[in-house]
Amino acid sequence: MTRIVLIGTAAASTLQFRADLIRxxxxxxxxxxxxxxxxxxxxxxxxxxxxxxxKTYLLNRSGINPIADFRSIYTLSKKIKEINPDLVLSYFSKPVIFGSLAAKIAKVPKVIGMLEGLGYTFTIQRKGDDKKTQFIKKIQILLYKIALPQLDKLIFLNPDDPKDLLERHQIAVKQVEVLGGIGLNLSDYDYSNHYPENSVFIFVARLLAEKGIHDYIAAAKIVKDSYPNSKFIVLGAIDKQARGALTKLELKQLVDNRIIEHPGHVDNVAQWIAKSSIFVLPSYYREGVPRSTQEAMAIGRAVITTNVPGCRETVVDGVNGFLVEKWNPQALADKMIYFIENPEQVALMGYESYKIAQEKFDADKVNKRLLTILEL
Structure with a gap:
């Protein structure tokens, strides 16, 4: 029997994003x-x-202690060798680096990595990177230059990432594949063509600057000046550690002033999306292909998002929504107002989103493509 090892980080993340592949x-x-x-x-x-x-292993996701990291590689390589797999597939940045090196030490016949976006260190910040981020980025690129050439294949989710990582930093990789979004189990997302009477916009993400929360709020204020009955839902948690994240006090003030509605933690995100009109994600984070947008599309919601890597893979501009410039709340507000003033487009573009999700983001189809790439 062919043995396959998958190496990730958090088990919760594996269950959320890899369950269909494992099945x-x-x-x-x-x-x-x-x-x-x-x-x-x-x-x-x-x-x-x-x-x-x-199986479990030790890996400090955010640490940069080389002694601890190389000890982790060696220990992981021993665990892999005991299994004696035919293939190792690592995903996310640090597992791709350290898991792939461990697999090579264990002499696994086929080693493949998958990078689902370039992450925070490759995200262009409005005010520029601080010195710590610049340092971490240099270390990460160095490690990529060591690890990625060892791979038999490297998979990306969007076509911008290989250009910005491999070409820009002259990293040689044997073979590169672009998968697209990792997909959804579409049976978990019921299509809905019922929309609220007044426009309801919804943002689903952590309340981080790079996810576009500040631009969403600024656009909401602009729209509410002319259309006070429009609603703006925010689903997502505060991150107290992240630079520029929305604070608890700011969130309370926005809710008290009725700029946004924030229901707190919810387990039924799909139902909230189904009760909305338009999905909005003004992110400038280096996404792979954002899952929340795929979910909104599967439910049948038009999308307004930024014309940046990853996000742009979800929208055909003017067909199932709109692409806007990053860091431009006025452009975002203009597209929101377009939907308010052209309510028939909410359903028309929402249905186009649904069709795109059926074609591009069906986990069954995506996993068949992935198994082909893995040569299984």
């Missing part, structure tokens, strides 16, 4: 081992319920 591999009678560095016993049981064999 697909197990249904094809592959023996699947899933490595997690952050986990609970309950999460490991859920991985096992998918048909895979859960």
């Amino acid at each position: 697909a591999l197990c249904l094809n009678n592959y023996e699947v081992y899933v490595f997690s560095s952050e986990y609970t016993s309950e999460e490991l049981k859920h991985i096992e319920a998918l048909g895979a064999i859960p």
